[in-house]
Amino acid sequence: MDTTEIKHFIEAALLAAGRPLSIDQLKGLFDGRSAPEKAEIRRAIATLNDEYSERGIVITEVASGFRMQVK
Secondary structure, three states: OOHHHHHHHHHHHHHHHOOOEOHHHHHOOOOOOOOOOHHHHHHHHHHHHHHOOOOOEEEEEEOOEEEEEEO
16 A cells, blocks of 8 residues: 555544544554554654645644644
8 A cells, every 4th residue: 555545544534533543543444454554654644744734734642642633
């Protein structure tokens, strides 16, 4: 699975969840064999945050996982 697809899954999940999601929960969104590694998920989150730098949203890590919030 390419990075763009991973980013789309993560972005949609965080927007829809309304609560923080852990790396394991995010990984669980993908089919078993095509599931990205945890490091790939973290890289995708970092890339999304870079893309959001000029926007009013950010993905932050909290104790229970990652959440999308306004700056």
